[in-house]
Amino acid sequence: MHNSAIMDNNAEFGISSAFEEAPKAKKKRRKFPVKKVICYTLLVLYTVWLFFPMLTIFITSFTPSEQIVTSESFVWLPKFTIEPYKQIFTTDLYIDEVGMPGLLLGFINTMWMTLLPVIVGLFVSGVSAYAFSKIKFKGKEILFAIEIVIMVFPLGAFGVITQIFYYQLDWVPGVLPLIIPGLFGGIGTMFFLRMYMDGISDGLLEAAKMDGLGFWGIFFKIMFPLAKPAFIAQFIFGFVGGYNNYMTALLYLSGEPKFVTLSLYLGEITTLFNNKGDSNIHCAAAVMGMLPLIILYIIMQKYFIEGVAMGGEKE
Amino acid sequence: MSWRANTATADDDERAAIAERNRKRRRMASKVAEKGYAYLFALLPLIGFCIFSIAPIILSIRTMFCDVKLYNPDAPMIWNDFGGFRMLFDKSYSSQATVHVTALFEKSILITFWIASTQIVTLIISFIMSVLIAQKLRGSKVFQVLFFIPYICSGVAVALMWRWIFAKDGGIINSILGIEKDWLGDGDSLTWCIIIAIIWQAPSYGTVMYHAALGNINQSLYEAASLDGANGVQKVVHITIPAVAPTTFYLLMAGISAGLLTYDIAALIVPDGWGSAVGGDDNMGLTLIRLVFYLMSPTIANDPKFGGEYMSAAAIISWILFLMTATLSIIVYKVRNRSLANA
Numbered sequence: 001m002h003n004s005a006i007m008d009n010n011a012e013f014g015i016s017s018a019f020e021e022a023p024k025a026k027k028k029r030r031k032f033p034v035k036k037v038i039c040y041t042l043l044v045l046y047t048v049w050l051f052f053p054m055l056t057i058f059i060t061s062f063t064p065s066e067q068i069v070t071s072e073s074f075v076w077l078p079k080f081t082i083e084p085y086k087q088i089f090t091t092d093l094y095i096d097e098v099g100m101p102g103l104l105l106g107f108i109n110t111m112w113m114t115l116l117p118v119i120v121g122l123f124v125s126g127v128s129a130y131a132f133s134k135i136k137f138k139g140k141e142i143l144f145a146i147e148i149v150i151m152v153f154p155l156g157a158f159g160v161i162t163q164i165f166y167y168q169l170d171w172v173p174g175v176l177p178l179i180i181p182g183l184f185g186g187i188g189t190m191f192f193l194r195m196y197m198d199g200i201s202d203g204l205l206e207a208a209k210m211d212g213l214g215f216w217g218i219f220f221k222i223m224f225p226l227a228k229p230a231f232i233a234q235f236i237f238g239f240v241g242g243y244n245n246y247m248t249a250l251l252y253l254s255g256e257p258k259f260v261t262l263s264l265y266l267g268e269i270t271t272l273f274n275n276k277g278d279s280n281i282h283c284a285a286a287v288m289g290m291l292p293l294i295i296l297y298i299i300m301q302k303y304f305i306e307g308v309a310m311g312g313e314k315e
Numbered sequence: 316m317s318w319r320a321n322t323a324t325a326d327d328d329e330r331a332a333i334a335e336r337n338r339k340r341r342r343m344a345s346k347v348a349e350k351g352y353a354y355l356f357a358l359l360p361l362i363g364f365c366i367f368s369i370a371p372i373i374l375s376i377r378t379m380f381c382d383v384k385l386y387n388p389d390a391p392m393i394w395n396d397f398g399g400f401r402m403l404f405d406k407s408y409s410s411q412a413t414v415h416v417t418a419l420f421e422k423s424i425l426i427t428f429w430i431a432s433t434q435i436v437t438l439i440i441s442f443i444m445s446v447l448i449a450q451k452l453r454g455s456k457v458f459q460v461l462f463f464i465p466y467i468c469s470g471v472a473v474a475l476m477w478r479w480i481f482a483k484d485g486g487i488i489n490s491i492l493g494i495e496k497d498w499l500g501d502g503d504s505l506t507w508c509i510i511i512a513i514i515w516q517a518p519s520y521g522t523v524m525y526h527a528a529l530g531n532i533n534q535s536l537y538e539a540a541s542l543d544g545a546n547g548v549q550k551v552v553h554i555t556i557p558a559v560a561p562t563t564f565y566l567l568m569a570g571i572s573a574g575l576l577t578y579d580i581a582a583l584i585v586p587d588g589w590g591s592a593v594g595g596d597d598n599m600g601l602t603l604i605r606l607v608f609y610l611m612s613p614t615i616a617n618d619p620k621f622g623g624e625y626m627s628a629a630a631i632i633s634w635i636l637f638l639m640t641a642t643l644s645i646i647v648y649k650v651r652n653r654s655l656a657n658a
Contacts (some may be wrong), residue, residue, distance in 0.1 A: 019349050021317050025377075027406075035547065036452060037653075039447050039450050039452055040452065042443070042444075042447055043444070043447050043448070043452075043455075045459065046444055046458075046462070047461055047462075049515070050461065050462065050464070050465060050515065051461070053476055053477070053480055053487075053515065054476070056479070056480060056487045057475075057476045057479055057480075060479060068485055071485070072484055072485055073485055073489070073493075074486070074487050074490035074491075075487055078514075098374045105544070124356060124359050124360065124496050125360060127352070128356045128357050128359060128360050131352070131353035131354075131356050132357055134355040135349060135350070137350055137353045137354060137357070140357070140393040143357060143358070146361070147360070147361060150361075151365060152644060152645070152648065153641055153644070154572055154637075154640045154641060154644055155368055155372075155637070156572065156576045156637075156640065157575075157576060157604075157633050157634075157636035157637035157640055158371060158372055158375060158633055158637060159576070159604070159627060160604060160607045160608050160611060160629070160633065161371065161607065161611070161630050161633040162367075162371040162375075162383060163385075163611065164371065164374050164375065164378055165367075165370055165371035165374050165627075167385055167399065168374070176569035180367070181363060181366075181368075183363070184360055184362060184364070184366075184367070185359055185360040185363065186360060186364020187360045187361070187362075187364055188358050189360075194455035207506040214348070214349070215348065215349045215352050215353075238423075240466075240467055243471060244467075244468075244469035244471075246469070246470055246471050246578075246579045246583075247578050247579065247604075247608075251608075252375060262469070263469055263470075263471045266469065266471040266472055267409065267583055268477060269469050269475070270475075270478075279479055279482065279485065281479075282475050282479060283475070283476075283479055285472075285475065286472040286475040286476050286479075287472075289469055289471065289475075290468045290469065290472045291465045291473040293468070293469075294464060294467065294468075297463070297464065297467050298460075301460050301463070302469070304463065305459065305460070305463055305523055305526075308463075308466070308520065308523045308524075309524060309526065309527035312526075
């Protein structure tokens with residue numbers, strides 16, 4: 001039974017301490033760790049495939065325009081310049097129109113347009129999940145059955161045609177189509193949170209009721225803290241989705257400079273800066289667009305990975 | 316109590332609830348209040364769904380059969396005698412219109428299926444990478460963290476990145492190969508570029524999901540197999556793959572659906588100014604969603620003669636896409652349940 005474990009140890013021994021063990025190795029020839037080498041090779045190759053493209057735009061974002069125009073091929077070691085980043089923040093049509101660089105305004109807009117519906121929606125879904133999980137009320141089973149049926153159907157295909165509806169409401173162009181639907185919470189989110197809350201013992205709630213906690217007391221003092229990992233998981237899904245959302249913003253906000261979002265700005269960058277040799281600016285914009293979430297991810301990577309892994313198990 | 320009565324008072328209740336919550340937080344809420352909140356919040360997601368998902372779907376059904384003036388909501392609805400269907404499926408009819416919808420539709424179906432089918436590659440990559448990470452080598456945690464990064468990159472930034480890599484002058488590929496091919500210049504190679512960009516980004520989700528699934532496999536199965544003399548490949552084929560089958564089905568469904576609905580990368584990787592257009596004569600990167608988008612853009616949908624029929628065609632395409640993704644999820648849901656029962 002412990003065979004494989006021992007073999008693993010030996011293999012690790014071979015790599016990690018081959019140096020100190022060199023004299024011994026002469027006596028007893030060690031097997032070359034073929035399996036390990038193959039694994040590492042594949043992992044490193046895949047890492048290169050993922051990060052080589054990012055490295056190239058990073059390099060280009062610090063390359064002067066003249067070098068891009070004159071060299072006519074990719075410059076691996078450019079004369080370092082931060083001019084492209086400066087240009088994004090100084091020579092941009094948005095400064096005349098809204099008094100702020102488009103990238104900055106886009107970031108601010110993206111933040112509030114994402115956080116508002118995600119946080120309010122998460123609160124609503126959370127309370128809804130609490131009601132479905134822990135409170136007895138008439139018609140609960142029927143309601144829940146309806147919601148499960150709804151969840152099975154993917155409605156992404158209607159994303160574009162839905163604009164007919166918002167035109168009828170006269171909400172276009174404007175931010176309402178991006179904000180209001182989210183405020184009602186989501187059935188999928190509710191379902192996921194409920195599954196997590198089902199694991200919280202009823203005895204705990206009974207005890208809390210004895211201590212005089214009401215509906216909201218129980219939600220905020222017991223359900224929310226205990227189901228926090230589930231909330232964080234759903235928050236990350238919502239936040240990443242909202243931050244990177246392009247199509248909805250394009251449908252409802254385009255043509256309104258004051259509502260520009262980060263994705264819209266990045267989508268426009270090639271028309272905003274369209275001179276020969278402006279690709280350093282495009283790359284700088286792409287880097288600026290990716291960076292905030294990557295930094296957030298590096299700080300909180302444990303939550304991201306666990307959250308996504310958890311979120312997928314909701315079916 | 317019917318739920319209709321509840322919705323009527325939902326807004327008032329919510330406002331009152333917020334004011335009251337602050338005052339009475341520490342006081343014991345009565346059973347009645349608890350039930351009230353429970354009903355209100357249990358219904359809110361459903362109400363939101365009915366308003367913001369069901370209503371547009373009903374409108375889209377109407378749009379399939381009637382001329383709808385997108386930019387003039389008060390215009391009367393007029394039965395268009397299956398104009399949208401003819402526009403979409405009848406080549407001789409649509410060739411009279413300014414936009415040859417049938418031809419575009421046929422082309423975009425091919426492109427969309429092509430893109431969606433490569434999700435298999437994504438799946439295989441995620442599986443291999445997660446199995447490698449699960450070998451518990453030194454530093455595998457670092458690889459796991461790194462492999463997830465593409466998932467959080469915005470599609471727009473990813474499109475910008477690949478546009479630069481495939482650029483004709485000074486692009487990375489051309490610089491390395493020392494050639495001057497216009498990778499984004501014709502339909503076929505552009506579609507490959509879109510697929511490569513998707514394959515760069517999409518496996519990160521699957522890797523995390525597979526990693527979680529692999530962690531749930533009973534380790535004693537592997538130990539037993541080792542005793543029986545099974546090698547690594549045999550263990551993967553006979554233990555790992557069957558054990559992660561439910562995850563595979565889920566990822567396959569999610570991946571193919573996402574592939575069928577590709578928009579961001581396809582719209583943004585094409586050369587300048589073609590964001591919502593049909594991608595030139597070659598219909599480059601024209602996925603079905605991009606076609607819907609195009610048919611609903613102001614200049615097209617406001618066409619005085621055919622505008623309504625273009626809109627109808629857009630609604631019909633949306634429904635075709637919905638039926639495809641829905642069928643897929645139902646099949647996968649069934650197969651997945653069976654595999655869960657077997658596991």
